Amino acid sequence: MPPKTPIPGVNHLIAIGSGKGGVGKTTVSVNLAIALAGLGYRVGLMDADVYGPNVPLMMGINATPRALGERIQPLENYGVRLMSMGFLNPGDKPLVWRGPMLHNVIQQFLRNVDWGELDYLIIDLPPGTGDVQLSLIQTAPITGAVVVTTPSDVSLEDARKAVNMFDQVRVPILGIVENMSYLVCPHCAERIDVFSHGGGRRTAEMMKVHFLDEVPLAPEVRVGGDTGKPVATRGADDPQAYVFIQMAKKLVDRAREVSGATTGPAFTVED
Amino acid sequence: MPPKTPIPGVNHLIAIGSGKGGVGKTTVSVNLAIALAGLGYRVGLMDADVYGPNVPLMMGINATPRALGERIQPLENYGVRLMSMGFLNPGDKPLVWRGPMLHNVIQQFLRNVDWGELDYLIIDLPPGTGDVQLSLIQTAPITGAVVVTTPSDVSLEDARKAVNMFDQVRVPILGIVENMSYLVCPHCAERIDVFSHGGGRRTAEMMKVHFLDEVPLAPEVRVGGDTGKPVATRGADDPQAYVFIQMAKKLVDRAREVSGATTGPAFTVED
Secondary structure (H helix, E strand, O other), rough: OOOOOOOOOEEEEEEEEOOOOOOOOOHHHHHHEEEEEEEOOOOOEEEEEOOOOEEEHHOOOOOOOOOOOOEEEEEEEEEEEEEHHHOOOOOOOOOOHHHHHHHHHHHHHHHHHOOOHHHHHOOOOOOOHHHHHHHHHOOOOOOOOEEEOOOHHHHHHHHHHHHHHHHHHHOEEEEEEEEOOOOEOOOOEEEOOEEEOOHHHHHHHHHHOOOOEOOOOOHHHHHHOOOOOOOHHHOOOOOHHHHHHHHHHHHHHHHHHHHHHHHOOOOOOOO | OOOOOOOOOOEEEEEEOOOOOOOOOOHHHHHHHHHHHOOOOOOOEOOOEOOOOOOHOOOHOOEEEEEEEOOOOOEEOOEEEEEEHHOOOOOEEEEEHHHHHHHHHHHHHHOOOOOOOOOEEEEEEOOOOOOOHHHHHHHOOOOOEEEOOOOHHHHHHHHHHHHEEEHOOOOOOEEEEEEEOEEOHHHHHHOEOOEEHHHHHHHHHHOOEEEEOOOOOOOOHHHHHHHHOOHHHHHHOOHHHHHHHHHHHHHHHHHHHHHHHHHHHOOOOOO
16 A cells, blocks of 8 residues: 655545435535634645536636646635636536546645645545545545435445445544435425435444434525535524534544544644 | 447347436336336346445345356346346445456446346446446447436536436437426425426436436335335336336337437337
8 A cells, every 4th residue: 555645734634425426425525614614724625526526516616727836726715725627627528537547636636736734625535435535545644534424225325335445444434424314394394304314323323433413404505505605604593504513513523533543642733 | 449249138228327426326227127127028227336236225135146157147026137236245345446347347247147038228327427337338239328317406517427428429318317306295295396496307408318207306215215115116006106107118219219210210120
């Protein structure tokens, strides 16, 4: 295995993964990044889903990044520095690259982007446990991973695979997030467990990993993503934003715990 | 490009793809396959999603397929012959294979499985436009592809990429399916457009491809998948099953149209 070279200036690398696609991994990544920035941290978000990069749409920004010498300048919105294949390949043209080319792009996103000083670099992984995920995890000094799932058995089946993948390559699990946890009917205010409920927490207990939080299936969250104004931008008075702000605080605690555990019991200086 | 060798005994190969994961591609594949079998066709379902194979769970069957000489015997449930990596790698161990190994597995699933005589072999592709999809599409004589999407802009963005991918490699689009189209509240019977609505049809019109159908976000459909009894098994009196039976009929028509168009205007003998 190649050595895990640190990324100068970046304190914590947080990978957001999922076994299955469409569970809201990018929604969680985007809102966590914005919530962390709102808490005063310096945050970057790297969209490693090179085939279906949805970060530009969700973050409401799309432009061609400038190069300064050999370094690519990240874009920025809502206080978060951003890099995505969507900035380099806008429009509807599919990328049908094979593994080795992807590996190069990911490495460039990590190493050749001028991230500057960051407390957290959030990496939105592609779904699954394939080439791209493996290359990245093997070469980047990742503090820990968040695994996103819905409560459906089909999604949980794949989430367990993702937890085991991180485990195999010794990346600590910061926690499981249960997304689309339940829906509150906007007409009658009754609760609907569209994709079932509670499987995220049960899976976390079963696999002896932390459970971070459940995120309700709120149409506002989807609209926020589709319109480039994620709910986390609304601040703590908004109930949907509040969920992500709380999750961001737990993430900070978990990242601290996990780094403490791996670097020894001594105190660590943050910021 | 290598020549597209026919698969002896298999009349139509139908690829079910999506740009984004978690849009219900496997749900649509499984229910379409069962509905086609219910209409009297001989049907196979090949789960090409080797990283997150959900077909065994959804089809309610998991066993180790037997080999007969050099040929792997497919399993069968609900009148559908089945092959999935989930049968060969059961449990929660993730596969972290790289591209070339996947290519081999897919080829074996296509060529070394004893599919027998089939009217339709449905291929549940992995989401996205990567290695596996490209290898498969380049080597298999696919009659046409179905692209599954939800109505959310994020999903439609990736669906357009999938349509363009099939277009680039000259696989005809049989149609777009809008899944999770809307939810009818089980408490107040009001309709909720959880992931927006109508974008599948609009995208089909814009891209000048057929629109097959919309599938409501019905908790029964998800429960059917999670419990291994897909709704299509319930027969035409069930409203959710009815949706898939109608879709299967349209698919048959489209496959006929598309084959007629590519082999010339002469009549074709089916069965």
